[in-house]
Amino acid sequence: MCSGCDDPNHVAATFDRRNLLIGSAGLAATGLIANAASAKTKETTADLGPTAAHAWAATDKSNFAPMKIQRRALGPNDVRMEILYCGICHSDIHMVREEWMPAHYPMVPGHEIIGRVTAVGPKVTKFRIGDIGGVGCMVDSCGYCVECLADREHACLNGMTLTYASPDKISGGTTQGGYSTGIVVTEKFVIRIPPGVNLAGMAPLLCAGITTFSPLQHWKASRGMKVGVIGLGGLGHMAVKLAVAKGADVTVFTTSPGKQAAALLMGAREAILWSDQTKMHSFGPDFDLIIAAVPQAFPIQPFMNLLKTDATLVNVGTLEAIDGYNAMMNNTARRNLSGSMIGGIAETQEVVDFCAARGITADVELIRPDQIATAFDRVVGKDVKFRFVIDMAKA
Ligand SMILES: [Zn+2]
Numbered sequence: 001m002c003s004g005c006d007d008p009n010h011v012a013a014t015f016d017r018r019n020l021l022i023g024s025a026g027l028a029a030t031g032l033i034a035n036a037a038s039a040k041t042k043e044t045t046a047d048l049g050p051t052a053a054h055a056w057a058a059t060d061k062s063n064f065a066p067m068k069i070q071r072r073a074l075g076p077n078d079v080r081m082e083i084l085y086c087g088i089c090h091s092d093i094h095m096v097r098e099e100w101m102p103a104h105y106p107m108v109p110g111h112e113i114i115g116r117v118t119a120v121g122p123k124v125t126k127f128r129i130g131d132i133g134g135v136g137c138m139v140d141s142c143g144y145c146v147e148c149l150a151d152r153e154h155a156c157l158n159g160m161t162l163t164y165a166s167p168d169k170i171s172g173g174t175t176q177g178g179y180s181t182g183i184v185v186t187e188k189f190v191i192r193i194p195p196g197v198n199l200a201g202m203a204p205l206l207c208a209g210i211t212t213f214s215p216l217q218h219w220k221a222s223r224g225m226k227v228g229v230i231g232l233g234g235l236g237h238m239a240v241k242l243a244v245a246k247g248a249d250v251t252v253f254t255t256s257p258g259k260q261a262a263a264l265l266m267g268a269r270e271a272i273l274w275s276d277q278t279k280m281h282s283f284g285p286d287f288d289l290i291i292a293a294v295p296q297a298f299p300i301q302p303f304m305n306l307l308k309t310d311a312t313l314v315n316v317g318t319l320e321a322i323d324g325y326n327a328m329m330n331n332t333a334r335r336n337l338s339g340s341m342i343g344g345i346a347e348t349q350e351v352v353d354f355c356a357a358r359g360i361t362a363d364v365e366l367i368r369p370d371q372i373a374t375a376f377d378r379v380v381g382k383d384v385k386f387r388f389v390i391d392m393a394k395a
C-alpha cells in the first residue's frame, strides 16, 4: 500500500503496468517488480496517489544500478506519464561525472523524455490519458518573474527546477529524471507531442532540438544566410537539420572524418575537418551565424575569424571558459560571441511542432537501460550517430 492513498494495490498497480510494458523477464529477475502478479491491471483517473517507478541511477561517476523511486501524488495541474523513451544528453555525462558541479548520488539523469499520459490532475486541460507528452530540461519555475512572464522559464530569476539533480520545490528532496519508467510533472512543463511522429526520434528535440532551435530563431536563420555548425554530435546534427529546414546555407566543422558524409545527407553544403588548416584558411569572413555545439572548450578564434562584420558565434555546447578569444581580431570587425541555453516552454513546443510538420527527427540509436554506462563512454568517444535514446520497452 502506498503512503498517500487508501488503495492497498496502488504501488503494485504501477508495477503491473510496467510489467505489461516490458514483458517482465529482465526486471522481474531483479525483484523490483515483486507483487506484480497479484496487482491490478488498470489505472483509473481516480488513481492520483504517489507511485513507484523503476529508475536507472548513477551510483558514482561510472556505474549505474536499478533502483525504485517514488513519484509524487498528482496535484490539480499535474500529469503522470509512463516514460517510453529518454535521450542521453552529453549534459547527463557532465553531471554524473561531476564535470560541472558536485553530484549527489544516486542520481537519475535524463531530460529528453517522451511518455504516455497515464493520469491527470483534476485541473489539467492540455492532456488526456493516452496522450503523448514530452519533458525537457526543466519541470518548474516561479511563473511570475519577468523572465517567466516573457516565456523564458529557463531563465527564471527565482531559479527554474531542473528535471533532475535540482532541489524539488514541490516534493522536497532532489528531482530525478527520465532514466526511469514514470514521472509526474505539472502540465505547463509538458510538451504536446503531435500524433503520428517517430517518438524515439522526437525525444532529443526536448533538449538538443530546443537548444539549437532557439538561437536559430533569435538570430533569424533563413534563406540566404550562411550558417556554420561546429561539432556534429547530438546538438550539432539538430542544428544542421533545423538550419537547413530554415533554408540556410550550412557548413559543418567536425573532428570526425566518419561524420562528413552524414552531414551532407542532412543537407549541409559542405562538411570539413577543422584540423584541415588549408581548408580553414580558404574561408573568407562571410558567415552570418555560427553555432558552436562542442561539449568541451576549444580554440574559438579560428571560427570567430570566419564571421562577417557584426555577425555572431553562439556557443550552445561548453560551459567551460572560452579558449583563445582575441579582442584585436574581433573588435576590428565588431564580431559577437554569445551563448544560449535551451529555451522556454512555448519555444520548445514550437520546435516540436516545427519538426513534426516537416518530418524532422533526431538520428537515434536505441539502447536498453542496462547499456547506459557503455553509451556514456561511446558518447565521450564520439562513437554515436547521433543520439542514444533509451527504449524503456527494452528493459
Ligand atoms: Zn541536454
Ligand SMILES: [Zn+2]
Pocket: 141, 142, 143, 144, 145, 146, 147, 148, 149, 153, 155, 156, 157, 158, 159
Ligand atoms: Zn520565474
